[in-house]
Amino acid sequence: MAVTDEAITKIKDMIISGELSAGDRLPPEKELSEKLGLSRSSLREAVKALEIIRVLDVRRGDGTYVTSLEPKLLTEAMTFIVDLHQDETILEIFEVRRMLEPAAAATAAARITPQEIVALRATMDNIDEQTSVESLVQHDLVFHQLITAAANNSYLTSVLDSLSSSTVRARIWRGLTQEKAVDRTLSEHTAIIEALERGDAELARSLVTVHISGVEHWLRQAL
């Protein structure tokens, strides 16, 4: 194995073993490179790789730290990857979303707080027939993120956020070509909010399924 990959593995092991914990500062590059037995240049390649997947946080003039390692940080790394995997497999992404979002909504129905309900309703303000397509898409994105967040599961949030980001474009297409997108989106969202507020998990699940399937169905025809 190349020295750089060895260094990546060693640093990873230091974290898994607990020798390094979240928030800990690594030794300076010079020192660490000597300890691991490789040059500073090669070590820097390893650090850069770990930085891009949000395992390390490098602060110039200060030092290099282990990140909080919260599942939330998975999002950025996953999004980066998913961004490169677009178009041809977008239907597969929708299929996964159709599995997760209804389940997330059902879970949220049991856990959602009154404050979160208020926040959900707030996303629907200032949305009407004059709303731009971009705004509508943004509203829809936030709406789904709020529901996911209400399910209170960091991994779920990470996975769904990263899968959703790449579908923004698809939603824009829909907005551009399908009439009454605003009306339909608002009424569907309203129904979902009411189901969540009543704690009706099964209805929330079905409504979200229908909502996602609507976009998916249109996409399937368009492609």
Added chain:
Amino acid sequence: MAVTDEAITKIKDMIISGELSAGDRLPPEKELSEKLGLSRSSLREAVKALEIIRVLDVRRGDGTYVTSLEPKLLTEAMTFIVDLHQDETILEIFEVRRMLEPAAAATAAARITPQEIVALRATMDNIDEQTSVESLVQHDLVFHQLITAAANNSYLTSVLDSLSSSTVRARIWRGLTQEKAVDRTLSEHTAIIEALERGDAELARSLVTVHISGVEHWLRQAL
């Protein structure tokens, strides 16, 4: 933005824009570093970062290539990250699995082929009371991977595979402490296979839900 991060963005953009496609070879390091306006060392850091998330494939003595970018490649990158996010949030991982695996099984029920059924049955050979815990865990892992694969969705496979890797440890614990693990696992797996064979999506969904929940329930008590 640092020159290295700029280089990462530029290479990523070259892929998204289509200037570079899957399988394409990048210019030599020296040439590309001049084109992007940075030193070879810094460029190498960028390339290493993209290599670890399986976007680039560096072949010593040959050149650097864009990978196939298949969703499958997402797995390794995600697994790397999930591996570091263990223990404290393992229940959240199980919750996501409990959302996805039953849905995957229901989808598989409609798509599964006779060959895949045979493969599923084969995983149960050579498993009995004398089987080691490690073998049982391995068998269970393969069993679920086969079902996921039968759902025929690369993204689903990627996400589930990476989430499952980190739960292997939990399964081992279960095997070590819970009696009749072999019996129970075999009978549950048998039932799932029969439901899939009959194309009974709803039964498959429920059986998998029960199966996953069993482990999750035990884990919740143990923690």
Added chain:
DNA sequence: TACAGTCTATTGGTCTGATGTTTGTTTCGC
């Protein structure tokens, strides 16, 4: 004393150039 500004040691950021190692290709003898 408290505060603001300055200075400095530390640490990461970048570059250059040399050398080693691997791989693919070409050449040449048989």
Added chain:
DNA sequence: GCGAAACAAACATCAGACCAATAGACTGTA
């Protein structure tokens, strides 16, 4: 035509130099 040797191309690694940002110590002033 085939295989081995030589060659060229490309990545792997290193050493050392200098730049730039930051945190923390220091200092002068109110």
